[in-house]
Amino acid sequence: MTTLAQPTYRKRVGYQATLLGGIALLASAVLVIADLQTRDTIAERRAEDFRRTLEQVLPAQMHDNRPQEDIHTLRTDDGRSLEVYRARQEGRVSGVAFRVQGRGYAGPIHILMGVDAAGEVLGVRVLQHKETPGLGDKIEVNRDPWILSFDGLSFSALPAPRWAVQKDGGPFDQFTGATITPRAVVNAVRDGLTLFHAHQSELLQRAPDAPDEPMPTAIQDSASPEPPMTSPPARNLPEIHP
Amino acid sequence: MTQSAKALLEDYRRLFRDGIWDNNVVMAQMLALCPLLAVTGTATNGLGMGLATTFVMVASGLLVSMFRTIITPEVRIPVFILLIASLVTLVDLVMNAYLYEMHKALGLFIPLIVTNCAILGRAESFASRQPVHRAMVDGLAMGVGFTVILVVLGAVREIPGSGTLFADAHLLLGESFAWMELTLIPDYRGFLLMILPPGAFLALGFILAGKRVLDARLAARTAPAAAPATSS
Numbered sequence: 134m135t136t137l138a139q140p141t142y143r144k145r146v147g148y149q150a151t152l153l154g155g156i157a158l159l160a161s162a163v164l165v166i167a168d169l170q171t172r173d174t175i176a177e178r179r180a181e182d183f184r185r186t187l188e189q190v191l192p193a194q195m196h197d198n199r200p201q202e203d204i205h206t207l208r209t210d211d212g213r214s215l216e217v218y219r220a221r222q223e224g225r226v227s228g229v230a231f232r233v234q235g236r237g238y239a240g241p242i243h244i245l246m247g248v249d250a251a252g253e254v255l256g257v258r259v260l261q262h263k264e265t266p267g268l269g270d271k272i273e274v275n276r277d278p279w280i281l282s283f284d285g286l287s288f289s290a291l292p293a294p295r296w297a298v299q300k301d302g303g304p305f306d307q308f309t310g311a312t313i314t315p316r317a318v319v320n321a322v323r324d325g326l327t328l329f330h331a332h333q334s335e336l337l338q339r340a341p342d343a344p345d346e347p348m349p350t351a352i353q354d355s356a357s358p359e360p361p362m363t364s365p366p367a368r369n370l371p372e373i374h375p
Numbered sequence: 376m377t378q379s380a381k382a383l384l385e386d387y388r389r390l391f392r393d394g395i396w397d398n399n400v401v402m403a404q405m406l407a408l409c410p411l412l413a414v415t416g417t418a419t420n421g422l423g424m425g426l427a428t429t430f431v432m433v434a435s436g437l438l439v440s441m442f443r444t445i446i447t448p449e450v451r452i453p454v455f456i457l458l459i460a461s462l463v464t465l466v467d468l469v470m471n472a473y474l475y476e477m478h479k480a481l482g483l484f485i486p487l488i489v490t491n492c493a494i495l496g497r498a499e500s501f502a503s504r505q506p507v508h509r510a511m512v513d514g515l516a517m518g519v520g521f522t523v524i525l526v527v528l529g530a531v532r533e534i535p536g537s538g539t540l541f542a543d544a545h546l547l548l549g550e551s552f553a554w555m556e557l558t559l560i561p562d563y564r565g566f567l568l569m570i571l572p573p574g575a576f577l578a579l580g581f582i583l584a585g586k587r588v589l590d591a592r593l594a595a596r597t598a599p600a601a602a603p604a605t606s607s
Contacts (some may be wrong), residue, residue, distance in 0.1 A: 160461040171472035178475040
């Protein structure tokens with residue numbers, strides 16, 4: 134690439150292959166080192182970030198355990214499994230947090246919601262979304278307080294059919310220029326509460342002292358018989374891409 | 376010594392003039408339109424993308440220029456792409472680990488930098504033929520030029536689109552920059568078109584046309600001014 138005449142050995146295929154291979158090797162070596170150096174820190178930061186979000190939907194004063202480590206895998210009626218993080222006060226489950234998904238304007242909206250033992254919403258936070266910047270991203274708590282309007286709501290305060298944005302006759306504000314996004318969030322949270330009520334006994338009943346014991350088979354609230362639960366496998370914190 | 380330093384400064388000044396106006400990545404070379412159109416919904420996003428790109432451009436200028444004597448023309452393109460892609464991955468990893476909050480705001484844009492053909496373009500047409508210091512200054516100048524157009528286009532779209540300027544700057548730059556956030560039109564209902572991609576095409580078209588007009592005016596003004604000077 135210089136203006137000087139190229140030495141003849143550079144024209145050989147061997148030189149070019151060595152050059153390309155050498156640089157590829159160098160680049161991969163640097164990336165491997167960088168990955169090893171940063172992997173633990175990144176995992177730590179993500180876990181910390183998730184813990185902070187979890188803390189927002191399961192307030193610290195209502196538990197004395199570490200909800201991010203108290204994971205129960207719930208088998209839902211449609212056969213999927215859902216990780217539920219449980220907050221305990223002196224061993225009793227005082228609240229649970231789990232993920233729900235809304236169908237937004239530009240793909241799924243991943244939401245983490247916390248519900249207390251009585252079925253009252255403790256908090257809702259958006260973990261990840263692809264909504265239009267400047268319009269739909271008002272569902273993020275650090276951009277707009279809208280998402281806080283769920284706090285303290287329950288089906289006894291607001292019956293399930295009334296969970297809708299104002300445009301659909303409900304009490305929730307929509308954003309100017311964006312109705313689909315808040316509608317998706319409202320529906321997702323409503324579905325999350327429905328799910329909570331359907332599995333309330335399972336979520337709240339489990340004895341804290343024997344967390345690895347298999348679940349009893351009969352669950353009164355759910356319509357279909359559930360397969361016996363095995364102990365939840367030990368797992369790392371899930372990846373978050375906020 | 377001072378003579379050569381002055382010549383060097385003059386050289387750098389010309390490189391910056393090139394990067395920011397005469398040979399601007401977007402306005403003159405028409406490159407990097409994909410990231411440009413994708414992220415300029417707000418001026419803040421444009422600024423973030425611009426800063427990340429500038430860093431990668433300077434670093435890729437350094438690397439490509441360092442390796443320029445051993446790289447042969449036949450394999451230069453894969454080598455350049457390899458260097459740029461590794462660099463971007465490196466930036467992504469390091470930012471994710473040590474600048475986590477900033478990475479959350481900018482993370483979306485970093486992988487997009489690889490698709491920025493302007494970086495490969497500068498590696499190919501400038502850094503691979505120039506000494507390290509000039510290659511780095513050119514990278515900086517081109518990066519700054521790109522940042523300027525990103526912020527301008529972001530502002531042009533954001534003001535009619537949402538009635539704000541530099542919204543959410545504190546998420547990108549930290550709480551101390553919250554003063555940058557302006558609400559120009561309170562209780563504005565928003566003009567959706569400007570925020571969506573078609574608005575980017577429209578606004579960019581007007582900016583490009585504006586630059587052409589300005590350049591033509593400048594040329595017309597300097598030409599008659601120069602003509603009497605030479606005749607007299």
